[in-house]
Amino acid sequence: MTVTADVQAGTDVPYPGWADEVRELAQRRNAVLLAHNYQLPAIQDVADHVGDSLALSRIAAEVDAGTIVFCGVHFMAETAKILSPDKTVLIPDARAGCSLADSITVDELRAWKAEHPGAVVVSYVNTTAAVKAETDICCTSSNAVEVVASIAEDREVLFLPDQFLGAHVRRTLNRANMHVWAGECHVHAGINGAELTAQAEAHPDAELFVHPECGCATSALYLAGSGTVPADRVKILSTGGMVDAARASHAKSVLVATEVGMLHQLRRAAPEIDFRAVNERASCTYMKMITPMALLRSVREGTDEVHVDPDLAARGRAAVERMIAVGRPGGGE
Numbered sequence: 054m055t056v057t058a059d060v061q062a063g064t065d066v067p068y069p070g071w072a073d074e075v076r077e078l079a080q081r082r083n084a085v086l087l088a089h090n091y092q093l094p095a096i097q098d099v100a101d102h103v104g105d106s107l108a109l110s111r112i113a114a115e116v117d118a119g120t121i122v123f124c125g126v127h128f129m130a131e132t133a134k135i136l137s138p139d140k141t142v143l144i145p146d147a148r149a150g151c152s153l154a155d156s157i158t159v160d161e162l163r164a165w166k167a168e169h170p171g172a173v174v175v176s177y178v179n180t181t182a183a184v185k186a187e188t189d190i191c192c193t194s195s196n197a198v199e200v201v202a203s204i205a206e207d208r209e210v211l212f213l214p215d216q217f218l219g220a221h222v223r224r225t226l227n228r229a230n231m232h233v234w235a236g237e238c239h240v241h242a243g244i245n246g247a248e249l250t251a252q253a254e255a256h257p258d259a260e261l262f263v264h265p266e267c268g269c270a271t272s273a274l275y276l277a278g279s280g281t282v283p284a285d286r287v288k289i290l291s292t293g294g295m296v297d298a299a300r301a302s303h304a305k306s307v308l309v310a311t312e313v314g315m316l317h318q319l320r321r322a323a324p325e326i327d328f329r330a331v332n333e334r335a336s337c338t339y340m341k342m343i344t345p346m347a348l349l350r351s352v353r354e355g356t357d358e359v360h361v362d363p364d365l366a367a368r369g370r371a372a373v374e375r376m377i378a379v380g381r382p383g384g385g386e
């Protein structure tokens with residue numbers, strides 16, 4: 054799907070009064086509206102809370118509302134259900150998947166574990182509930198290094214599913230007994246080092262905000278290491294971390310290496326900064342399946358409800374709670 058300039062500008066509401074109708078129907082349903090940072094601007098603007106996947110799941114667990122409408126992709130809604138098993142969790146379109154979460158199945162994980170008996174399994178939060186249930190400890194992009202560092206040095210580690218985040222952790226800890234699954238997100242993998250280098254050279258004063266799932270994360274660290282871009286201008290951040298960094302930044306311009314929906318929250322957080330996408334085509338088709346009309350249908354009809362098997366949910370919850378116990382988990386994607 055192509056994200057048009059109008060959509061990026063937040064004018065993608067289907068008709069005047071749409072937002073009021075959504076809010077009224079949500080109120081009648083005692084529902085809270087949560088939107089991920091990569092959602093369409095109109096969805097972000099109508100939501101009660103906008104943020105990264107983990108922050109939203111925590112809000113889902115804490116709010117009084119009996120129903121959570123999760124405008125994001127399916128694994129995020131599943132995580133909210135895992136952390137709030139007694140609440141009704143809705144996603145406006147259950148087909149909104151994730152190429153990264155789909156890059157490892159639970160059967161593939163079981164076979165990998167069988168090859169490495171005794172290894173500790175560390176999974177990024179972009180995984181299905183079934184994979185989380187086979188995981189020892191989850192991590193986010195913010196605390197992946199801390200999570201792996203917390204594991205005894207003589208234990209093998211299986212890190213999944215993202216190869217770029219895994220490479221970042223392995224390089225940081227210089228850990229030889231860490232195996233990384235070769236998964237990737239098609240959107241983030243499309244933001245490559247060549248584009249980042251070209252943009253950094255064209256905008257020599259700009260800061261770089263880079264999500265560690267990006268194919269260009271290695272290039273960003275190289276640019277900093279080689280002095281092409283001063284190291285203090287390169288920031289490897291989760292999406293929630295980007296919003297905090299935008300508020301604290303004194304830069305005039307920032308190059309952003311992640312999904313383009315992120316620009317909406319960054320521009321709201323720091324309107325005086327010129328935010329530019331490293332790759333303007335980096336738009337997640339799955340995230341954009343949550344259209345304004347799908348959200349309207351969801352609050353009107355109570356669709357699509359997310360179910361997680363209680364046994365899987367209990368095992369997945371243990372892995373998520375172990376993650377929360379290690380340092381600051383930050384926000385994930």
Ligand code: SF4
Pocket residue numbers: 126150151152153154179238239240241312337338339340386
């Ligand atoms: S941007 Fe990539 S990792 Fe994020 S939801 Fe889309 S496919 Fe998944």
